[in-house]
Structure formats: structure tokens, C-alpha cells
Amino acid sequence: MGKEVQILEDVTVRFAGDSGDGMQLTGSQFTNTTALFGNDLSTLPDYPAEIRAPAGTLYGVSGFQLHFGSNDIKTPGDSPDVLIAMNPAALKVNIKDLKSNAIIIVNTNAFDQKNLKLAQYEKNPLEDDSLKGYTVIPVPLSQLTANALEGSAISNKEVGRSKNFFALGMMYWLYNRPIEPTILWMESKFKNKPEILEANKKALSTGYYFGETTELFTTRYHVEPAKLEKGFYRNVSGNEATAIGMVAAAVKAKLQLFLGSYPITPASEILHELSRYKSYGVKTFQAEDEISAICAAIGASFAGDLALTTTSGPGLALKTEAVGLAVMTELPIVIINVQRGGPSTGLPTKTEQADLLQSMFGRNGEAPVVILAASTPVDCFYMAFEASRIALKYMVPVILLTDGYLANGSEPWRIPDPDSLPDISVQFRTEKEGYYPYSRNENLSRPWAIPGTPGLEHRIGGLEKANIYGTVSYDTENHEIMCKLREEKVNKIALDIPDLEVTGDLDADLLVVGWGGTFGSIAEAVQRARKNGYKIAQAHFKYLNPFPKNSAEVLKKYKSVLVPELNLGQLSHLLRSEFLIDVVQLNKVQGLPFKSIEIEERIIEILGGNNGK
Amino acid sequence: MANNESAVSQSEVKLTAKDFSTGQDVRWCPGCGDYSILAQMQRTAPDFGMKKENIVYVSGIGCSSRFPYYMDTYGFHSIHGRAPAIATGVKLANPELMVWVATGDGDLLSIGGNHFIHACRRNIDLKILLFNNRIYGLTKGQYSPTSEKGKKTKSTPFGSVDYPFHPISVAIGSGATFVARSLDREPKHLQAMMSRASKHTGIALIEILQNCNIFNDGAFELYTEKDTKADNVVVLEHGKPLVFGKNNEKGVRLNGFNPEVVSLEDGKFSLDDLWVHDEFDPDPTRAFILSRFIDNNALPLPIGIFMQIQKTSYDADVETQINNIKTSRGEGDLKSLFFDGNTWEVA
């Protein structure tokens, strides 16, 4: 029976249900299959803050969003085209985000009195007209799964759990994707549980054929593969990419990687990932607290390791004094802050970009550090590598800012040839002749002479150092010289980083400038507005201290500069004070990424709303 | 721990105390007990069996923490309280180094307390010299976490109302595997403790009662002055009974869990009745009882090794685990790392 097939350029799907409904798994299976199918994509999970929230409650809803297409996909999508709601709470929590004509697939069996009450629905939304405008597809998922698995050897509870695979099968049919990749995955995942394997396989395929036969679906959708660059790909989250980037940096620096870390959301996955990489010689130290984590890293750096500490905003606050010690002792260390909503404990599972000024200024004394920010999940790999390169070459602490959105979001990574990554190895000082702990090379960096090197025994520490000789010095003029040297060293790094690149219409009146994790939303907004005839230029900062050397020139070229950021204006503040220009702020602190439409609307507002003509 | 490379080979000229001196002006107050500790370390260090480039001294903040500047080895004068954490990183990065921590009672037990107890718990191979003068010296005289209750200082003009820590008890309670006490005024004894600590694998704490002649002068007089010391100090020696007194006429007997001083002169008790010290006792209970003698004025102050037990050290276990994984899985290369997980090809 022929169903209509509609070709779409891109689709945003959100799976939502109870924490126990397996939505993350369903979402990641759909993602893997979609990647194999050849679409470009971007994903974002949304976990409840509570570890085990009671079933059926609003705050126990767990979601997974996937945006895939035949074009270049830059974000996990503003608003879903399709919502799969496994219960009333999932519907209630997510409905406000949907496109106005979205498809809503609901598990009608979960819409009983108890669940409706838990979701604080007075009436069953499936039975009144509150969902008018949406295409609601009511599927008795639990019932259909139970029917399909009748006579199977597994318990009722396990049958209940299989319904997500039924839903997944249905989605595979709807979007015309094969079920085989998930079957393969099941065969390895459940290899020791043959009954469960059989049941899940059956639920998946029954779901698929249900799509085919039911009259509920009249249309099937097709999204062509994207034109991706040739090569091998894998899907990585920002945190995974960060961890891999650090290992790659250590290998290319020919150093042992040392991570000192204390568990903190949303940075812990970097610790988890690196703890798995022992065969690469990675040493991970789960410290007793944030301070110990960075101090151990500083000690490891003193002893000659590529030293790393990972944290989030509250942890960076605790590490502050030790960052100053790294500045004073001029030891290389990479500090990764996966930003989350603040201040204080704030919104641990939500994203924000509000630690830029903390990174820039949050230390006593004149204590400049290099600050980098990753722009996409995949970029976390390259920026972790770059942070290591700079730290080692200049003997400085480098703060790399990522955020919860990048950390948990994922996208396909075109796997690079390891040989294409640059050699970033450094020479330890071994030559005794003319050695002084604080002498400097052309980069103003001091020699790295590690314990174990005969004849170079020396002492360093947090007290001010005599220029060149490195002995303790209370000399007032020396202090000024040293403060300036430390600043100059960081500033000079501007000569060793890429220029700020401008894309879009270089001759536009408006430049949209972002930094870090907002890249995708801004790029999408700019692209759409340009398609509609507006002239816009875009630039994105990945280097925030020092700024790229052409920054002033770029910023001063445009009549208006719009700065969207997920804080109350931190980059705007830096741009104004550094370049004496005014900028238009666009700020959001809701713990959520920008929707590209929010940026697009602001662009149109600035440009007068008539296609700039 | 000292492997062949880091150990001094036999043929080399033996180092002397002078080789370990940086020759820098020492900046402690004249008469400070720290001078003696430095001198004993410089005298003992040549016997550690290590090349001096393989020895690192890490300190925090306080008078004691200037120590690394005077030892001609690698040194790190870090920030307040963090020496055990920095030292942990140094040792993990290069387990072949011998890493010492020089610290004080405020540094180690107040601001750095958390790092101290966790270093003990992990049994990482660090040797900690705790300069305990029971006062804040560098900040000019406030009471410290080891000051006795009621102490009048600048910040407690009416007497402190908090109870002190006993560092030895804290160390034992936290799982330390080598715990000792000595005095700045007992150079030979202090040297022996340093030397014994240097041979221990795992965490070693030496609490050194140190006189701050500026802000807490005479705090340990009872234990150091000729006429009082014999009656107030008992030297712990493995396998020997706890005997003290000018004429060795007193002893300590363990009555159940209660230590008590008995006379060896009145015929009631003989040496056979006394507590015989066993520093290798795997059960830390007795060592803990010894660590509380200080609460009871009737009991003498024990100095020496309270306990030492053998356990694998954290740093060694970290190495072993990595080596085992490398052996079983093979050494990782970037290609396998990049391709770890679900990959697909776009042709």
C-alpha cells in the first residue's frame, strides 16, 4: 500500500520519557543509524538533575534531541519537528519547544489517571483540543509491545522496557532508515541474555512493520545523505573530543599525560574517558578536592608531565590560588572549565558561558593566563590540542573553556590522520652551562628543567622571583619587571595564533561576533538571514586572551557589532574595554543554548527588517 | 623505590652535608629550632642513597616552608597547605624521585588538613617533616590547631577555647604507614628518624617538636631541658620495654587499654611487666594509645617510631596498574584511540 513519501532537507526529533524509559539509548541508536546512513547531524541530551527522579513526574523527564539533514547541520535544532512522548509528563515538559505544526507521537497507554495527575494535567490532553495544530499520532505503545512479545520468556517488567525499541522501530520506518545497525548492536550488547535479545529484536522489527501497516501514518519521510567530506567518521561528544585531544597532545608532545581532577558536573566525563586510556600511559588522579586536583597537576608539570586539570565553574573558583601559582612559577598546565549555570552551585546540568571574566580576572595580583574556547563538540579536540601546544611552548597555564552544551552534545568527527597533527614536543633543559631558572628564550618562556636532571637543581615557588636568576626577590623594581614580563609573554602569543576570520558578507554593515559554544546557533542564524537577502558578516573568537592580532581591525570595520552570548555581556565587556568600540549585546542566561531564531530575529531587527534594502 | 639509576653508585664520591647546602642566607630568627632540623637533614641526606638531583623538597607556607631554599636539590615552595598535593603530583609523575614535604602545624593540619589525611589514606610515598611549634610564626603569633586549650595568643587574648589536634593520632587514624616523633633539640635522634623515614616505602610522617623562640618559647622545655627531660620523655625502641627516668627507674605498663606509669624500684613491678614496644605491630591500636600519652601529664612523651607497616604505596600501585594494562592490551597508539567506537566511512 503506497504511502506518500516526502523529501525533507533536515529534521529535528526529540525522544522524551521517564529516566527509566531508555530515551538516551533510543536517541543514540537513532543517531548511530542516521550517521551510518550518511546524514550530517548534531545531538543534545537533556537529563534530569535528579539521579533517580520518581517515575511519571515532570522533573523526571529525560530527553534526547537529534537534528539531522542532507545539508550542513550546525546545531541540535531550535525546535523539534517530531516529539516522541512516552508519558504525559514528557508531553507537558516538551510541548512548548515544538514547531507549531509538529508531529507528536504519544504512548497512549501511559496516559492514565495516575500519570496525568503526576504530570499535573487536569484533563487528558489527548481528549480535548489542547493539541490542536499538531499532528498527534496516538500509539498504544505498551500494549502493542506486550502483544508482540506474548509468549516470550521475559518478565512483564522487561516487556515494559522493550517499548522504547518498538518506538525506535517505528521511527526507523517513518524516516526510512534500516534497522540492521541496531540489531547488530543488540547482538553484542545482549549476547549473554538471549531472551532479552530476542524480545528487543522483535519489539524493534514489530515497531518497524507497524509503521508500514498502520493507517496512523499516511506519510513517510526521506532525508538524503549529506555531502560530507570523504573519510572515516565517528560521533563524538565535546567531552570525549576533549579527552582524545589531550591524549593526542601528549603523544605529539612525547610526554606523559597527567590529569588531576575532582568529579563535577558537567566535566566528569573527561575524567572518566581519560581513566580508560591507561594503555596510552595516561595517569589520572582523582583528588580529594579541586585544589588538590590542580596542585597535583602543577606538581606533575614541575616533574615534566603534560599536566591537566578539568572542572566546572565552582571548581575553577576553588583552583584560583593555584592558577596564580602556575602563573608565578611559569609552569605549563591546561585547565579545562566545562562551564555550567552559575553563580555558586547554580544550574549544574545546564549550560552557560558566564566564566569568561572569572577566567580572565579571577586571581589575585596581575596574573594573566591564556584563554581559549572551543566552538563545537568536535572543535574540543582541536582546542585541547592547541591549549597543550601553547602551554608547553610558552610555559604558561592555559584555560580552555567549553560548556555543558558542547560537552554533552555530539556530532560526526572526521577522524584525522594522526600523522597530520603537528609535533609539539619541547626540549627539557639539560645543559648546565648558563642555566638560570628564569632566563628566557625568544618566546619569553623559561627553561623547563625537571627533577632528575643532574646539575640543574633549583627551587621555585609562589614568592616573586628575581628576573633571570629565579631566586626569591622582594626588590620592588624587579617585581614590576616580572609583572610586565609575564604579561608580555601572554600578549606575544597573539603572534602565534590564527587571525580572526570573517565569513559571510565581508562588506556588510553588521558583524555578528560570538565566542565558544554558541558558534553553531550563530552560524545557523546568519546563514538563514543571508538566504533571506540580508548582508551579514560573522566572526567567532576561539582565542580570548590574547585576542587574535587583527581583532581591532576587524571589529572597527563594521557599523554595528552584535555580540550574542550566554551570559549578561562578558565578551561585550572585554571588547569595549580592549578596543574602545561599542557593541550591541544579545544575552541569555536560561541555562539553555541560543535558538538560532533568537539570533536571527535580533539580526533582522538591527538591519531594519526589510531585507536590509 | 630507589632504583639503580637514581641511587648513588658505589664508585661515586660520597656526598657530604655541605653538598646539600645552597649556601643561601638562612632567614629564620636566630635561635629558632628550624636551624637544627635543617642541619640534621643536611647531615642525613648523603645517606639516603640517592643522587641529589633525584630528591625534591616541597613545602607550603609558613616559617618551616622556607626549608626547600636551603637544600641544594630540586625544591618547590608552594602555597599554603598544598604541599602534600603538589608533592603527590611530583611523585606520581616520576615515582623514582624521593619526595619530602616540609611543613608546619598550621600548614599541614589547618589549611592543608584535607590533603594530609588523604595522602595518609592513599599511602603515597612521601616523607613529611612536620615542624610542630604549636603557633603561627610567620603571621606573628596566633594559636594553631596544635596549641593547647586556653593558650593566650594575639588572636586569643582571653585564652583559646578550642581543643588541639594530636598530629600522630591524626596520621594513624588516617592510615599512615610510618609515624614518628622527634625533637629539634635531639639531633642524633632526629637524624635517626629521618634516616628511617627515608627507607620507608609509603607515607612517612615525622612530627618534630620545634621551638619557636619568638612566639612560643619554651613550649617543649619539659622535654628538652636536662633536669626534666629524663622524667618526661620515653624513647620508643622496637622490642624494648618503655622505660624512662633519670635512673631508668620508671616504666609504662599497659593495664587493659590503660597505660600507667609504674615504679621499677618498689619491688611491685619488674621490666617483664612493662609495655614492650612493637613498631611493626600491624594493628595500630597500641600506636594510637601511645599517641594519646600527651593528654595525660602523668605519662611521658614518647619519641621515636610509633608504628611502621608495610603496604604497597599508591604511586607504585598506579604504575603497576598501568603496566598491567599495557601488557594485556598492548601500548595504545593514536590511530586505535581515534577509531575506538562506532566509525563509518564516507566514500
Ligand code: SF4
Ligand atoms: S617566628 Fe618562630 S618559627 Fe618562625 S623563624 Fe622565628 S623562631 Fe622560627
